Amino acid sequence: MKTDVLIIGGGLAGCATAYFLAREGIDVLLVERFDLNTQASGANAGSLHIQIPHDAFVTEGADWAREFAPTIRLMTESTKLWATIGAEIDCDLEVKITGGLLVAHTQGQMRDIGRKADIERRHGVNIEFLDRNEVRALAPYISDNVIGGAFCPDEGSANPLKATPGFAEAAMHHGARIMCNTEIVGLEDTSKGFVAQTTAGSIAARRIVNCGGADAGTVAALLGLNLPVEGHPIQVSVTEPAEALVPHLVYAAAEKLTLKQMRNGTFIIGGGWPATRRQNDNKLAVNLRSLRDNMRLALNVVPALADIHVVRSWPAIVNGTADWKPILGEVPGHAGFFMNMFPWMGFTAGPISALAVAELVMGRRPSFDLKRFSAQRYA
Ligand SMILES: Cc1cc2nc3c(=O)[nH]c(=O)nc-3n(C[C@H](O)[C@H](O)[C@H](O)COP(=O)(O)OP(=O)(O)OC[C@H]3O[C@@H](n4cnc5c(N)ncnc54)[C@H](O)[C@@H]3O)c2cc1C
Structure with a gap:
């Protein structure tokens, strides 16, 4: 051939x-x-990201973020292309650009968000710093214990x-x-x-x-x-469908979280929590501790999720570089x-x-x- x-x-x-x-x-x-x-x-969560991942910023540090930051422009351009490419290929990709909201529960997290936003702005990211009241006004579904955050209006989701x-x-x-x-x-x-x-x-x-x-x-x-x-096993969960509640892609500065509501009303909840490799056959499996901690965090950010059932969680390998x-x-x-x-x-x-x-x-x-x-x- x-x-x-x-x-x-x-x-x-x-x-x-x-x-x-x-x-x-x-x-x-x-x-x-x-x-x-x-x-x-x-198998992914369908988030269209532009912000530097907050958990990586915390663990890898500001020098890493400055090195990584030029990559943001590629993601910004890609998100623009997502918005138009569906029409060209004649496929409804369910692209939704309604913004990404990163929320903080502590003053320390607010300071980290501010340091990260300084780097992001230098690389052209459109990012607004929000206090407690501004978060409430933008996202009434967010928990009362959130004290502020950052909003990037150009982020969103599509259907993988x-x-x-x-x-x-x-x-x-x-x-x-x-x-x-x-x-x-x-x-x-x-x-x-x-x-x-x-x-x-x-x-x-x-x-x-x-x-x-x-x-x-x-x-x-x-x-x-x-x-x-690199290849790392991570996992994502989906809930049953619910009334429209969360228009944004939501992150938490506390720990790994991405949360969004898809067009069919289901919530996709993830953030890169580790999955497991079974010892007997080396197959991927959902890690129950990750699932518990991921859902606990989700509830701490969007309390109304307490009434909505998770119907499926799945593991998959994400490609990585150091x-x-x-x-x-x-x-x-x-x-x-x-x-x-x-x-x-x-x-x-x-x-x-x-x-x-x-x-x-x-x-x-x-x-x-x-x-x-x-x-x-x-x-
Ligand atoms: C659980 C999870 C959640 C994620 N969430 C998000 C998210 O919300 N937003 C985001 O931007 N990214 C997310 N990602 C990352 C994103 O999914 C991946 O970075 C992206 O899909 C990689 O695409 P790819 O085509 O390079 O790789 P893949 O989709 O893995 O495709 C590679 C293909 O190559 C094939 N292949 C490999 N070797 C060979 C060979 N020798 N011969 C023939 N075929 C071969 C494989 O079988 C595979 O089908 C997530 C990833 C995971 C696992």
């Missing part, structure tokens, strides 16, 4: 990259070892069950081919391009885009590259081999990362300069 561009991985990164290439008439073959959207892209399939459909509409249940098990860089060994035979490709998510490091290692991509920065673009010294790996918040950044990487693959100037996210930093 032959293709111009081989895309490895059928999550959001892979399917969106396939779309942005195929719409320009590029010959694309996407290979996925399972089915499309079965890993992080289909719709995004990747939507991009895949649109890519196929433009001629992209997709092979599922096929794993890439070997890669060779020959003088005439790449040869990929798969569980269904070999594929010759002029260029490759590695969209392997948490396994992007393993895929890169097939070419002898050492890219320290510095939280993405690995995007052509790998130096490996002409024709591109990375599209956005860690931790790759749902938010999926559309713009895919567009910019696709533009680089086509030899065009990218809509967003990806130089600072190059794999070069690991050389």
Whole structure:
């Protein structure tokens, strides 16, 4: 089998990259070892983030946040693209940009929010500092013990069950081919391009885009590259549907929390709490302590959730890097081999990362300069 561009991985990164290439008439073959959207892209919480994650700011510190902060612009641009791309691919992605509200229960948390907001504002984030009364006025559903917070009007949510399939459909509409249940098990860089060994035979490709998510490091290692991509088991929960109550994406400075109400009335509650690997078979499982602490925190922020049942919790692996920065673009010294790996918040950044990487693959100037996210930093 032959293709111009081989895309490895059928999550959001892979399917969106396939779309942005195929719409320009590029010959694309996407290979996925399972089915499309079965890993992080289909299991995530659907938040569209712009603010620096508060828990990371507290644990990693202000120097880390300053280093990370340029990544925010990529997420801001991606959120703008989320708002328009659904119409282009003819798919209702349930995008809702109603703002993200980070709330504090203590003066210490307010000070941390203020220090973080200073960094965010320097990187173009539209962020308002709110006192207790302003929080009440904006979000009457918030607990009385909240003393203030910060609001970013440009944040929101989209539906992870719709995004990747939507991009895949649109890519196929433009001629992209997709092979599922096929794993890439070997890669060779020959003088005439790449040869990929798969569980269904070999594929010759002029260029490759590695969209392997948490396994992007393993895929890169097939070419002898050492890219320290991490995979962490985390979990999310969904409630039964309820009357419209919470229009915003809500975070807490106290601990890990993301909470939002979807169009169908259900609440998605997460924030990156660890899931478990079962000892007997190494399979992922929900961690009950994480579930309890996550729900306790949610109730401490939105007390009305006490009357609403959680109906399902699920674990999945999130792709990570130690510095939280993405690995995007052509790998130096490996002409024709591109990375599209956005860690931790790759749902938010999926559309713009895919567009910019696709533009680089086509030899065009990218809509967003990806130089600072190059794999070069690991050389
Ligand atoms: C529980 C959870 C909640 C999250 N919440 C949010 C959120 O609210 N907002 C946000 O912005 N981000 C969130 N994320 C992160 C986000 O989901 C991911 O960063 C993003 O989906 C990564 O997309 P991807 O396409 O790179 O990876 P994936 O969706 O993991 O896709 C990679 C694909 O590559 C395939 N693959 C790997 N190796 C091979 C191989 N050798 N051959 C063939 N195929 C291969 C895999 O099977 C997989 O399907 C969350 C993640 C998790 C797990």
